[in-house]
Amino acid sequence: MLCGAGRGNRTHTLSPEPDFESGASTSSAIPAPGGQGGKYTGSPPRPPDPRVQAADFDYPLPPELIAQRPLAERSASRLLVVDAAAGQRRDARFTDLPGLLSPGDLLVFNDTRVVPARLEGVKPTGGAVEMLLERPLDGPQALLHMRASKPLRPGQVVRTAGGDIVVEGREEDLFRVRLPAPALDFFGRHGSVPLPPYIERTPDGDDSGRYQSVLARVPGAVAAPTASLHFDEPLLARLDAMGIRRATVTLHVGAGTFQPMRSERIEEHVMHAEWAELPAATVAAIAATRAAGGRIVAVGTTVVRTLESAPEPLAPWRGDTRLFIRPGHRWKVVDAMVTNFHLPRSTLLMLVSAFCGRETLLAAYAHAVAERYRFFSYGDAMFLTRAAPQTADAAGPAP
Secondary structure, eight states, X not given: OEESSOTTXXXXXXXXXXXXXXXXXXXXXXXXXXXXEEEOOSOOOXXXXXXXXXXXXXXXXXXXGBOOSOOSXXXXXXXXXXXXXXXXXXXXXXXXGGGGOOTTOEEEEEOEEEOOOXXXXXXXXXXXXXXXXXXXXXXXXXXXXXXXXXXXXXXXXXXXXXXXXXXXEEETTEEEEEOSSOHHHHHHHHOBOOOOTTSOSOOOHHHHHHTSOTTOOEEEEXXXXXXXXXXXXXXXXXXXXXXXXXXXXXXXXXXXXXXXXSOSBGGGXXXXXXXXXXXXXXXXXXXXXXXTTOOEEXXXXXXXXXXXXXXXXXOOEEEEEOOOOOTTOOOSSOSEEEEEOOXXXXXXXXXXXXXXXHHHHHHHHHHHHHTTOOBSTTSOEEEEEOOOHHHHTOOSSOO
16 A cells, blocks of 8 residues: 555655455464574674664655566666765765675575465365465465455365365464465465565566576565565676675565564564574584685575574574664674665564664665666665664654
8 A cells, every 4th residue: 555645746655465365474373393402592682772663664665666577687776875884975886885895795595485375275165265385384274364255264174276275264464274285396286476565466477587596495484585586697697706605694685574563662563473493504604704704795684684694602593583683783693784765664674774874775765766776576685784872772753
């Protein structure tokens, strides 16, 4: 939904609505697929400042700046460079990224792979049902977002091109279902690309490749880690030749990444859970980079959340994280960040504000709007270096 300006004014405030009837908030009781710790074990965040409101992270965005299609080349995007500590910013191209890095820096990517997670079906009565995979479970079971004209009940059957789906119950806002086959196999054969709700078109053949990172490896996401979409093989080869190291984490992005905050008070917001893994090889790479004086550069907010969810001292972990990074966060791992532009009033915008300071970030966004940058998943990118602690910790406007 676009709102906030008069009919004759082309500038709007973007206020995203839920894409499904659920709130996309998976339960922390959902078992993680085994491993070290099983749940987020990092340090607790600092108490939120009650002065901070969701409205403090709003900004006007003309709807025509929301990128509806990718550019012809992945690395052809623009890059807004923000040095928060120096209080400087400049316009660049994404192909300029190697010049912003130094030999020995470590780029950390999310290697999750987007599943064709959207599916349509019908009730025996003929009513349409829209479905989005949130999480595969054991065997043929899965958790789905489901939308129909009337509420779905346990025992109800939904017919699809791949066979019948049986609703078994609810888990918070999600539906537990039994599929005709294991979830990744079933949706892989019968699902479609889960483009975000602000891309207002039907997916086509190009999206199958372009809404996927060239480094994607582990199936499980229902949304792409979009900062990595700008990297192509020639750019990765340039970075390798420079001595820029590379490591990976896995965070399976859930549909909750598109959900708006339901409360004006950010301390009342409950984050959706997402499954993540920080492997031992990446922990070792981070330690080696730190010892050599290099920087840890997170490619995307999903990488940021995975790294900052880790225990202290840094150690491998896997499981669900609900970490909500907002102003006041005490940074442990990340020194610099590559990220796309994020929705107004979103938790991701708050994360980036915590990294470089709210006023610095909103000024950069105003500049990007004025310079006609392309926004969101298929849009342009930013390269951010962290603000000094007293700036990054600034919670918001003065009372």
